[in-house]
Amino acid sequence: MTVQFVRHLQRHDTALRVPRAGAVVWDDEAVHAEAYAADPQRFALTALTPGVLAPQRARMLLQLLLASRAGTPDTVRDTLARVTRVLALGLAPADVLTVLLAVRRRRANHKHVTRTVLTVLLEHPHAAELVRARRGIAQDCFEHALGRATARGVLSRGALPRGAFLGDAWSRGVPALYRHREGTALVPLPPAAGDLDLTSARPETVTATNRGDLAATLVHLRRGGPSDELLPAVARYTDEVVAGLPRYDGTVALVLDDSASMRGYGERAWAVASQVAALRRVLDRVCARLVVVPVGGVNGRPGGATDLATGVLDALATGPDVVAVASDGYENVHPGDLARVTATLPRAGVHTPVVFCQATFGRADDLTLRRPAPLLPQRAFWHSDDLAPLVLWLLSHVDGAAADAWIGAELRRRLALVESSLAASAAAAVPAGSAGSAASAGSALEGGSR
Amino acid sequence: MNLPVPAGLDTTGYRLGPPQRAGALTMVPVFGPAYPGVAPPRSGLKLSRVVTYGQVELTNPATTGVAIVPLHVGYIQDSAQNHALCRSGFIAAGQTLRFDDACCVQESQGGYLAERDQWFFVLPVELRPAALRLRGTSQYSKLWGDIASFNARHGLPARGHLEQVLTRKRAVLTQYQSRLELLDGQLGALFFVGDRLAGVEIAPDPVYFAELWMALVCFAYGPAAWFAETGAPEEAVEAFEADSLDGVRAALRQRRRRVADEVEEWLARAAWQPGDLVEEERYLDLRLSTVVAETVGGQVVTDGSRLVYASLFAAAG
Numbered sequence: 001m002t003v004q005f006v007r008h009l010q011r012h013d014t015a016l017r018v019p020r021a022g023a024v025v026w027d028d029e030a031v032h033a034e035a036y037a038a039d040p041q042r043f044a045l046t047a048l049t050p051g052v053l054a055p056q057r058a059r060m061l062l063q064l065l066l067a068s069r070a071g072t073p074d075t076v077r078d079t080l081a082r083v084t085r086v087l088a089l090g091l092a093p094a095d096v097l098t099v100l101l102a103v104r105r106r107r108a109n110h111k112h113v114t115r116t117v118l119t120v121l122l123e124h125p126h127a128a129e130l131v132r133a134r135r136g137i138a139q140d141c142f143e144h145a146l147g148r149a150t151a152r153g154v155l156s157r158g159a160l161p162r163g164a165f166l167g168d169a170w171s172r173g174v175p176a177l178y179r180h181r182e183g184t185a186l187v188p189l190p191p192a193a194g195d196l197d198l199t200s201a202r203p204e205t206v207t208a209t210n211r212g213d214l215a216a217t218l219v220h221l222r223r224g225g226p227s228d229e230l231l232p233a234v235a236r237y238t239d240e241v242v243a244g245l246p247r248y249d250g251t252v253a254l255v256l257d258d259s260a261s262m263r264g265y266g267e268r269a270w271a272v273a274s275q276v277a278a279l280r281r282v283l284d285r286v287c288a289r290l291v292v293v294p295v296g297g298v299n300g301r302p303g304g305a306t307d308l309a310t311g312v313l314d315a316l317a318t319g320p321d322v323v324a325v326a327s328d329g330y331e332n333v334h335p336g337d338l339a340r341v342t343a344t345l346p347r348a349g350v351h352t353p354v355v356f357c358q359a360t361f362g363r364a365d366d367l368t369l370r371r372p373a374p375l376l377p378q379r380a381f382w383h384s385d386d387l388a389p390l391v392l393w394l395l396s397h398v399d400g401a402a403a404d405a406w407i408g409a410e411l412r413r414r415l416a417l418v419e420s421s422l423a424a425s426a427a428a429a430v431p432a433g434s435a436g437s438a439a440s441a442g443s444a445l446e447g448g449s450r
Numbered sequence: 451m452n453l454p455v456p457a458g459l460d461t462t463g464y465r466l467g468p469p470q471r472a473g474a475l476t477m478v479p480v481f482g483p484a485y486p487g488v489a490p491p492r493s494g495l496k497l498s499r500v501v502t503y504g505q506v507e508l509t510n511p512a513t514t515g516v517a518i519v520p521l522h523v524g525y526i527q528d529s530a531q532n533h534a535l536c537r538s539g540f541i542a543a544g545q546t547l548r549f550d551d552a553c554c555v556q557e558s559q560g561g562y563l564a565e566r567d568q569w570f571f572v573l574p575v576e577l578r579p580a581a582l583r584l585r586g587t588s589q590y591s592k593l594w595g596d597i598a599s600f601n602a603r604h605g606l607p608a609r610g611h612l613e614q615v616l617t618r619k620r621a622v623l624t625q626y627q628s629r630l631e632l633l634d635g636q637l638g639a640l641f642f643v644g645d646r647l648a649g650v651e652i653a654p655d656p657v658y659f660a661e662l663w664m665a666l667v668c669f670a671y672g673p674a675a676w677f678a679e680t681g682a683p684e685e686a687v688e689a690f691e692a693d694s695l696d697g698v699r700a701a702l703r704q705r706r707r708r709v710a711d712e713v714e715e716w717l718a719r720a721a722w723q724p725g726d727l728v729e730e731e732r733y734l735d736l737r738l739s740t741v742v743a744e745t746v747g748g749q750v751v752t753d754g755s756r757l758v759y760a761s762l763f764a765a766a767g
Contacts, residue, residue, distance in 0.1 A: 261628035265664075298634045305470050305631050313699050330628045332470040334709055336687045337702060343689035344698050369473075369625055 003353065005035045006049060006396045007377060009056040016058050018101040026102070032063045040067070041076045044083035045411035048418060049396055050197045050389035051379055057196065058095040061087040065103045065113050079415075081112065086418045088116050089123075090196040093130045093189045096120055097137050104144040117145035122173035125429030126190030131176050133187040139177050193429075194422040198414065200385040206362035208264075208271040212384020213237040214281070218274035234281070241278070241387050242285045246409040248395060250402040251289040253320035254280060255311035257327035257359075259296030260303050264361070272359045273302055275382060276326045279357065282387045283324075291318045295327075306330055308372060309337035316345075316352055321398045326357040329370025339373035353397040357381060357390060453480065454640075454650055454717065455762065456724035456741060460755040464652075466640070468706075469713045472629030474682070475675035476713060477667065480638030484655035485758045489517040489543070491570070492661040497525045498546055504590030506533050506552040510541040516733050517541040518654065520662055521749045521761035522573040522581050522670070524555060524612075532556045532613060534573050534593070536585035537740075538749045538761070540733035551586050553593040557610035571616055571669035572662070575641075575648050576600050578670075578763045582740070582747045604677045615673050623672040627664045636660075638760075641671040642713065644678055647720035650748075652760040722746040724762065 008031060017025040026032075036043045046052070047060040064084045069077050088096055100120065103113055121138055124130055131138045143151045154174070209216040214237035221230045262273040284290045295311040296304035308331050315323045331338055342354050356378035358367065363382065371378070377397060381390045392410050395403050453461045464482035471477075489495060489510055495517045498509045506525075510517040519541065524534030533552045541547045555573075573581055580596040594610025602608035606615070616623070637659045638652035651666055653659035690701035724746050727739035735753045741762060748762035 260631035260633070265627070296631075303634050305468075305633065309702055310699075313695065313702070316695060328628065330472075330625075330631075332472055332630055333468065334471045334706070335473070336685060337705070339687040340690055340705070341698055341702060343687065344692050344701070347689060348692050348694050348698050350695055350698075366621065369622075369629060 002035070002038075003397050003399055005031065006046060006052075009046065009049070009052040009060075010377070011053075013053050013055055015055050016062065016095075016098055016102065018098055018105055024102040024105050026059065026062070028059065032059055036063050036067055040072065041079045042408065044080050045408065045415060047083060047087060048196060048411050048414045049392060049407075051393050054092065054095060057087060057091055058099050061091065061096070062099045062102050065099065065110070065116060066106060066108045068110060069112060081115075082415060082419065084112060084116055085119060086194070086196065086415065086422060088120050089125075089422050090192055090194040090418060092192045093120075093124070093126070093133075097130075097134055097141070100141040100144075101137060104141060109144075114145040117141050121177065123426075124190075125193045125426045127173055128176060129187070129190040131173070133189045135177065142174075142177055193425050194418060196418060197389065198417055198421065200383070202363065202383060206364075206382070208268055208274075211271065211275065211362075211382055212278070212386075214241055214278045214384040214387075215271070215274045218277050219270045222270040222274060237384070238278075238281045238285060241282050241384055244413055245286050245388055245391065246406050246413070248287045248402060248406045250287065250321045250398070250400065250406075251291065251319070252283055252287045252394070253291040253293060253315035253318055253323045254283055255293045255295060255308060255315050255323060255325040255327075256280060257296065257306060257308065257311075257325070258294045258302050258304075259306040259330075261306065261328055261330045262296075262359075263302040268361050271361050272328050275384075276359045278384055279326055279359075279381070279387055279390065282391060286391055291315065291320055293318075305333045307333040307337070309333075309341040312338065312341055312354055316350060316354075320352060321400060321403060322394060323352060323354045324357050324394045325354065325376075326359055327372070328359050329356075329367060329372055331372035335372070339375065342373055342376055353377075355379070355394050355397050357394065453652070453757075454647065454720060454722040454724070454746075455652070455757060455760055456727055456750065458755060459750070459752060459757045461757055464638075464757075467633060467636070469710060470630050471709070472626060473675055474644050474678035475626065475630065475667075475671060476642040476716075477630045478640040478642075478713060478717075479633050479636045480640065480652060481633075481635055482637055482652070484637065485753065485756070486655065487515050488654040488658060488758070489515040489541075490655075490658040490661040491517070491520050491523065491665075495519065495541070497570075500531070500533060500552075501548060503531060503554055504533075504552050504588060505548060505550050506535065507546055507548045508539075508541060509546040510543055512543045514543050516543065516736065518658075518736075518738075518751055518759050519547075520572060520665070522578050523665070524571050524573060526569055526571060526613070526616065534571075534581065534612075536581045536587075537730070538738055538751070538759075540731055540736065540738060542733065550588050551584070552590070553581065553584065554590045555593060555597060555610070555612035557591070557594050557597075570665055572665045573670065574600065574612075574615065574673045575643075575670055575763050576603075576674055577612075579747050579765050582742070582749075585740075604673075616669055619673070619676065622676060623668045624664070626667045626672040626675070630667055632660060632663045639666070640717065641666075642716055643671065643674045645712075645716045645719075647717060647722065647764060648674060649763040650760060651762075652757060654751075654758050720745075720764075722762070722764075724748075727752075 047057050203210045208219050217230050217233045264272055293311050293315045356376045358378055358380040360380050360382045379393050467479035469476050469478045489512045494512050496509045498507045500506050519539045521538040526532045532555045534555050535549050535552050584592045597610045597612050598608040601614055635656050637656045641649045692698045692701045722745050724741045725743040729737050729739045731738040737752050741748050745765050746762055747765045751759035
């Protein structure tokens with residue numbers, strides 16, 4: 001997948017819309033169609049790249065549903081089906097219903113559309129709430145998937161259509177689609193059934209030492225804790241972070257901000273520096289070659305001013321595949337220099353990607369004064385569980401066979417993890433048909449109003 | 451660049467480092483010879499109590515080393531009337547000293563500061579000329595009018611409440627200690643707000659300066675810089691004219707040189723003429739003197755002609 005397309009997915013945030021009348025509003029359809037045509041499998045997997053915006057994931061689901069899979073090799077077809085399914089279950093139901101309406105508006109009648117509609121309406125862990133909240137739309141989508149006559153005929157006969165595959169979910173869920181609901185109160189849509197970014201549980205109140213085991217142990221080391229006890233733990237926790245991550249057969253340059261501000265102060269002392277140190281350890285384990293270019297640093301501890309621009313130039317001189325700047329974002333020699341230098345690189349014939357990995361204390365840091373180069377791709381990280389997605393994000397900016405292979409392997413790994421996570425959510429959820437019963441289905445049949 | 455300190459002071463060994471910039475605030479680090487034996491302001495100087503409004507007692511709890519009270523230091527505590535001092539002073543080891551000419555900086559807050567949970571600041575540079583002028587005047591409300599004008603100038607309610615800036619803007623102001631970075635061995639700094647020299651701060655040694663750093667950069671010079679940059683158009687970031695990596699590096703070097711030259715020009719243009727020193731206190735060989743001139747005010751500590759401590763600021767605020 002091209003780097004430009006991945007960047008597009010992380011930046012272009014306008015919503016996909018299906019007006020009451022008229023065509024589907026999909027402003028970047030050509031971009032998606034072109035990417036899909038180039039490599040359908042990679043297109044699908046790319047949707048699981050951390051940081052892809054929800055409106056873009058919705059577009060990708062739409063693209064996956066609209067395109068015919070005739071003639072597609074089985075292995076590719078399998079990947080497309082798996083990604084389609086996790087998107088249908090893992091995206092916010094509001095987005096998914098918009099996509100299904102768009103598919104209906106486009107009159108796309110592929111089998112994978114039918115399967116996806118039924119997955120959403122009958123198999124979603126919160127299907128009952130979803131149908132209660134948007135029954136009209138759900139009916140429309142259902143009838144589009146099966147055909148209106150078939151849908152209503154099947155319902156009135158109480159029998160499964162030929163090839164129906166959902167068993168109990170069918171007999172519970174279909175009648176609910178046609179059951180009149182008492183009252184006019186607005187029922188909110190349920191949440192997504194899972195998290196496509198695989199974000200781990202995070203503490204409500206962030207401290208220097210509850211931001212993941214690896215960073216916490218590095219904080220204790222920096223505070224002067226016993227190295228004979230802590231260093232083995234650092235190695236163990238690094239193993240945990242990199243477990244399962246593929247090996248990248250390329251070169252990453254890490255511009256590591258080790259200036260005075262990275263130390264932090266008060267209760268936050270060492271928090272940001274430790275997270276950057278954790279990133280360095282992870283990259284060191286994942287990459288065949290890691291070039292570290294420190295900015296600042298005095299006798300092994302943070303010190304000095306922040307000259308990120310020179311750091312990037314030094315890093316580029318080593319010929320890496322990508323330059324990752326890991327910093328708290330306070331640039332003072334001089335503000336704007338990083339932006340100037342990186343803006344000049346293309347006209348200087350340098351096309352190596354430069355990305356900004358913003359180290360923060362927690363999720364709520366005010367970054368207003370900490371964006372040294374707003375046009376650079378940037379991603380914040382503050383927890384040890386952010387590190388693996390961060391590596392995927394930064395390598396997603398690299399063109400080339402090594403990065404391509406790494407990203408493909410990692411996205412497949414994440415697909416399996418998302419599937420497991422969704423299965424766990426489904427197992428934990430209340431049965432989808434608990435809100436209704438098949439006994440009342442026949443008499444509840446009504447029109448598909450919206 | 452030369453240190454803009456009163457004539458006759460020996461500044462041998464002092465040198466200026468490369469400037470750092472954060473928005474409207476430019477800081478030029480100062481390095482130089484340490485003067486040993488002075489207690490630093492956070493670990494070596496404690497506010498023991500406020501006797502009554504306008505009377506503040508400070509203690510030097512150390513067993514050795516004289517404390518030089520930072521000029522215009524102030525203390526903040528919840529549920530107590532925040533106070534600032536109008537002058538510097540010497541406090542010998544183990545000694546407690548009462549300042550009868552302190553000023554309240556929180557007009558309608560009752561309660562006395564005590565030793566618990568306190569943090570200190572240095573008066574914003576815009577208030578320092580007035581505070582220096584009012585040293586020796588025992589009237590706790592003497593700075594309220596200036597604080598009210600200071601607040602009004604920056605669009606805040608015209609009240610004698612310095613905490614409107616120091617506390618309510620604290621999240622923004624404290625970022626200056628990260629936006630500008632204290633360097634190893636640094637014992638002083640020149641501060642410019644925009645293109646104007648706003649202050650010169652020299653400490654006896656790097657430890658003393660490190661303990662004073664936050665109070666200076668965040669609260670003495672931070673507010674003026676913050677108000678100057680709020681609403682100001684952001685500087686456009688333009689790419690360099692360069693067609694190779696070496697070209698980019700050269701262009702960056704050139705820009706750095708331009709910034710350094712620009713700061714040098716600002717310093718030359720400041721033309722501070724600190725004038726004569728008026729001695730106010732002694733401790734053994736140390737002399738505390740005041741500078742009151744048309745363009746600059748402040749206090750310095752000297753040992754003979756050797757500079758030990760200086761806190762000088764633009765007289766116009």
